[in-house]
Each structure stands twice: as structure tokens, then as C-alpha cells.
Amino acid sequence: MPPSDPPPDGPSETTPVASLFAFLSREVLSAVIALAGVYLSAKVIKRVMDPNSDERERLRQHREQVLERLYRTGVPRDALRCLGPSEETLLHDLVFPEDINSDFDAVGGLQGTKETLKELIVYPLLYPEVYAAGRGGAASSLLTPPKGILLFGPPGTGKTMLAKALAKESGANFLALSPSSLLSKWLGDTEQLARAVFSLARRVQPTIIFIDEIDGLFRERTSQEHEAHKNLKAEFMQLWDGLTTDDRFNQVVVLGATNRPYDVDPAILRRMPRPFEVSLPAVEERVEILRKVLHDVDVERPFDLQTVANVTAGYSGSDLKELCRAAMMHPVRESLRATAKSVGTGMVRRKAPPLRPLTLDDVLLARREVTRTQEQSxxxxxxxxxxxxxxxxxxxxxxxxxxxxxxxxxxx
Ligand SMILES: Nc1ncnc2c1ncn2[C@@H]1O[C@H](COP(=O)(O)OP(=O)(O)OP(=O)(O)O)[C@@H](O)[C@H]1O
Ligand SMILES: [Mg+2]
The missing domain is CATH 1.10.287 (Helix Hairpins)
Structure with a gap:
């Protein structure tokens, strides 16, 4: 191998400007690397020291979005100034009426209940000025919505659905307090959180405070009741009474739902003077519910809803939905079987054939697969x-x- 050329002797060709430039680039590069290192280590240290920081950031962004939406719906900025920490926590349980996907039309049957609830809650919240047309322009306290309403009845009859529909129809914000989310939050200062429920509800009114499965949160008093839970109940009732003390412009309603009314504390029940039973649907109501449940399903024509309704006595709305779901599996299974067969014989796999329309027989057969609520209730x-x-x-x-x-x- 020929020897490689010796390096050129003598002074380098680089000018002072070029070497200054090279020096600066090296320095800048190492500064950038050092900064990136500091930034990354700060992130890692922050995550180790505070593992909830990302979650907190997510909650902060959610809170900002909720507040922005509230301003846009006309809640004055002043009303939302200086929210307490408990009120901020509760912002996450606030549902906007436009985000609710069930309205009165989606609820089959219960015609009388829907009409009465419209008069009692929907219209006063929608048209407060009409109800304020009493003497001197102030609403008579007889015309303001009742402060507490209870929906009770067997499981699966549409109580939760109706409560959501009420908020949607009345354009009210829906503060849904579920026992599971609340009891965990209420492990801290229970009274403070109870106060926050009512103060937030007032700030963003009209508001429906909805307590689903109210028997879980406000069970009849027992000797083993936890002190914190007792305080919560007492504070909640006091604040609730505060709503009724002649506040004629109050637009906050407490709505409870339960399928175990006998387990609810009677003191709580007394604060809901208008109980509505959401009962198992009668035959004509079952026709209506079936029509709603099957509205987007391809069914054979004509499809005799009346026959299905006649043989489903004791079924709740939820049972009827499950019945239709089970029936829909028949055409689905047939279609899947046809596809599997073509694969099994080694033929080229075919696309699943389109589902055939649902037949009356599918629904009648599916009755064996669904237990009626009546039996459980x-x-x-x-x-x-x-x-x-x-x-x-x-x-x-x-x-x-x-x-x-x-x-x-x-x-x-
Ligand atoms: N009257 C109804 N009209 C239309 N669909 C209904 C009706 N009742 C029940 N359903 C269907 O059953 C589902 C369950 O109903 P929902 O959760 O409102 O019952 P619930 O009375 O609150 O039951 P639970 O007492 O167990 O809480 C609804 O999402 C809806 O699909
Ligand atoms: Mg329910």
C-alpha cells in the first residue's frame, strides 16, 4: 500500500473569523444540550416528586373549557369569580344540556308524568319571566318549581333517562351527583363539599342537582352511620331548606331517583314533596317503547309491535331494549356463520353478507334469553x-x- 500523504505542513488555512464561528457554534450547541438536559431532568424530577402533575394539568384545562362554555351560555363572569376548590372539583360533574342525548321524545310512555314534569320544572326554568308575572313583577312562591322531586319505581323503567331529558328540555345545567363519585370526594371536608354543591348550582343556574340512586347517598339513619356521612346529610338538608326560604328567583331544583324508596332517609323524602312513580310500562306504552328502541333497525314489513307488546307483560323499558338487542343477534349470527363457512371450505373469504331484516320470530324467540324486571323487582x-x-x-x-x-x- 502506498504511504498516505503526510498532513500539510505549515499554518492552517482557517481564518480567525471561521475559527471564532466554529468556537461559537460548539459553545451554543453544548449550551442547547445542557439546557435540554436540565429541562428533561426537571420533568423527570417533577414527575417523581409529583406523580399527579399531568392529571392536574388535564383537570385545569377541562376546568378552563367548562368555564368558557358557561360564559358563552350567558352565565355572568362575576358569578364564576373566586370558585372554591370544592366548587372546582364539582365542575367535573357538571353536564351541559346540549351534551345530553335523551329528550322527552326518546322516553316511551309515561305521558302523564312527562306532562306534569313539564309544568312543574321545564316551563318555570325555561320561562321564568312568565312565572314572575305575579304581583309587582315578582314570582309568587307558589309558581316557582318545587325544590325537590323524586322519581321512584322498579329498575330499568327510565328514571335516569327521564331526569336527563328534564335537564335537556329545560335547558338547565345538570349537576349529577353519583354516590360513588361523591363519597370518595366527600372523604375530606364533607360540609364544605355539600355547601359547594349548592353554591355552584346557584352560580350556574338554572340547575338541576340530580342524585341518582339517592338511597345510596341518603340511606335511612342507622346506629353505625359514619360521623362524616351524618354531617353531610345534615348540612345537605340545611342547604336544601335554604333554597326554599322564599327565594323567588331561585332556579335550582333537586331531583332524586331510586328503585329502593323504602331505604331512603324519611327526612330526605320529606324534602321531595312531589314523588312520581315511574312504573313498569302498560301494553300501549310497551308498543311505544318498542317503536323507539327499533327506530333505526331494519325490520321486516309489516312488523307487528302489538304482538310483541302483548307477550311482554312485566318487562321494563330496559328489558325491552335488551330483548331487541338479543333478537338482533340472530341475523348477526347468521351473517357471521355464512362468512365462516366460506373460509372453512378453503374458498376465498367472502365479505359478510348484509344483515337480513329483523323478524317478529327473532324477537319472540329472544324472550327466552331475557329475564323480566318484574321477577327481579x-x-x-x-x-x-x-x-x-x-x-x-x-x-x-x-x-x-x-x-x-x-x-x-x-x-x-
Ligand atoms: N320509557 C322508556 N323509553 C325508552 N327507553 C327506555 C325506557 N325505559 C328504559 N329505557 C331504556 O332502558 C335504559 C335504562 O333505563 P334507565 O337507566 O333510565 O332506568 P332506571 O329507571 O334509571 O333504572 P335503575 O332503577 O336501575 O337505575 C335506557 O337507557 C333506555 O335505553
Ligand atoms: Mg337509574
Whole structure:
């Protein structure tokens, strides 16, 4: 191998400007690398020291979005100034009416209940000025919405759906307090969080404070009741009473729902003077619910909804939906089987054939797969009847009457 050329002797060709430039580039590069290192290590240290920082940032962004939306819906900026930490926590349970996807139209049956709830809640919240047309322009306290309403009835009859529809129809913000989310939050200062529920509700009114499964949160008092829970209940009731003290422009309603009304603390029940039973649907209501459940399903024509309704006595709205879901699996299974067969014979895999329309037989056959709520809710029927009077004639009584009797018996 020929020897490589020796390096050129003598002074380098680089000019002072070039070497200054090279020096600066090296320095800048190492400064950038050092800064990046500091930044990354700060992030790592922050994450180790505070593992919840990302979550907090996410919550902060969510809070900003919620506040921005509230301003846009007309809540004055002043009303939302200086929110307390508990109010901020509760912002996450606030649902805007436009984000609710069930309205009265989606609820099948319950015509009478829907009409009464419209008059009692929807119209006063939608048209406060009409209800304020009393003497001197101030609303008569008789015309303001009742401060507490209870929806009770067997499981799966549409109570939660109806509550959401109420918020949607009345354009009210919906503060949904679920026992699971609240009891965990309320492990801290319970009274403070109870106060925050009502103060936030007032700030963003009109508001429906919705307590689903209210029996879980406000169970009848027992000797083993935790002190914090007792305080929460007492504070909550006091604040609730505060709503009723002649505040004629108050637009906050507490709405409770339960399928175990007999387990709710009677003191809480007394604050909901308008109980509505959301009962199992009668035959004509079942036709209506089936029509709504199947509205976007390809069914054979004609499809005899009446026959299905006739053979589904004791089914709740939720059972009817499950029945239709189970029935829909028949055409789906057939389609999947056809595809699997073509693969099994070694043929080129075909696209699944389109689903055939749902038939009456599919639905009738599916009845074997779905248990009726009536069977599970025997406990509900029996407990309300027993606790209302213990009277044998109770069986034929209207449920709301039984309920009121039950309340009277418990509080006497
Ligand atoms: N009246 C109804 N009209 C239309 N769909 C209904 C009706 N009732 C129930 N459903 C269907 O059943 C589902 C469950 O209903 P929902 O959760 O409102 O019942 P619920 O009364 O609150 O039951 P639970 O007492 O168990 O809480 C609804 O999402 C809806 O799809
Ligand atoms: Mg419910």
C-alpha cells in the first residue's frame, strides 16, 4: 500500500473569523444540550416528586373549557369569580344540556308524568319571566318549581333517562351527583363539599342537582352511620331548606331517583314533596317503547309491535331494549356463520353478507334469553306495599299513594 500523504505542513488555512464561528457554534450547541438536559431532568424530577402533575394539568384545562362554555351560555363572569376548590372539583360533574342525548321524545310512555314534569320544572326554568308575572313583577312562591322531586319505581323503567331529558328540555345545567363519585370526594371536608354543591348550582343556574340512586347517598339513619356521612346529610338538608326560604328567583331544583324508596332517609323524602312513580310500562306504552328502541333497525314489513307488546307483560323499558338487542343477534349470527363457512371450505373469504331484516320470530324467540324486571323487582313491589300499611288491600293501591303512606308511617 502506498504511504498516505503526510498532513500539510505549515499554518492552517482557517481564518480567525471561521475559527471564532466554529468556537461559537460548539459553545451554543453544548449550551442547547445542557439546557435540554436540565429541562428533561426537571420533568423527570417533577414527575417523581409529583406523580399527579399531568392529571392536574388535564383537570385545569377541562376546568378552563367548562368555564368558557358557561360564559358563552350567558352565565355572568362575576358569578364564576373566586370558585372554591370544592366548587372546582364539582365542575367535573357538571353536564351541559346540549351534551345530553335523551329528550322527552326518546322516553316511551309515561305521558302523564312527562306532562306534569313539564309544568312543574321545564316551563318555570325555561320561562321564568312568565312565572314572575305575579304581583309587582315578582314570582309568587307558589309558581316557582318545587325544590325537590323524586322519581321512584322498579329498575330499568327510565328514571335516569327521564331526569336527563328534564335537564335537556329545560335547558338547565345538570349537576349529577353519583354516590360513588361523591363519597370518595366527600372523604375530606364533607360540609364544605355539600355547601359547594349548592353554591355552584346557584352560580350556574338554572340547575338541576340530580342524585341518582339517592338511597345510596341518603340511606335511612342507622346506629353505625359514619360521623362524616351524618354531617353531610345534615348540612345537605340545611342547604336544601335554604333554597326554599322564599327565594323567588331561585332556579335550582333537586331531583332524586331510586328503585329502593323504602331505604331512603324519611327526612330526605320529606324534602321531595312531589314523588312520581315511574312504573313498569302498560301494553300501549310497551308498543311505544318498542317503536323507539327499533327506530333505526331494519325490520321486516309489516312488523307487528302489538304482538310483541302483548307477550311482554312485566318487562321494563330496559328489558325491552335488551330483548331487541338479543333478537338482533340472530341475523348477526347468521351473517357471521355464512362468512365462516366460506373460509372453512378453503374458498376465498367472502365479505359478510348484509344483515337480513329483523323478524317478529327473532324477537319472540329472544324472550327466552331475557329475564323480566318484574321477577327481579318483586322485592320493590312487596316492600313498598308492606311498609305502606301492612294492609292486604294495599296490593290494589296506586303506588304513589302507597309511597306517601309509607312515608307517613315512617315519620309518625
Ligand atoms: N320509557 C322508556 N323509553 C325508552 N327507553 C327506555 C325506557 N325505559 C328504559 N329505557 C331504556 O332502558 C335504559 C335504562 O333505563 P334507565 O337507566 O333510565 O332506568 P332506571 O329507571 O334509571 O333504572 P335503575 O332503577 O336501575 O337505575 C335506557 O337507557 C333506555 O335505553
Ligand atoms: Mg337509574
Amino acid at each position: 318483586a322485592d320493590y313491589q312487596e316492600r313498598v306495599a308492606r311498609e305502606s300499611s301492612g294492609d292486604a288491600s294495599a296490593a290494589s293501591m296506586d303506588m304513589t299513594v302507597k309511597f306517601l303512606q309509607m312515608l307517613a308511617t315512617k315519620t309518625s
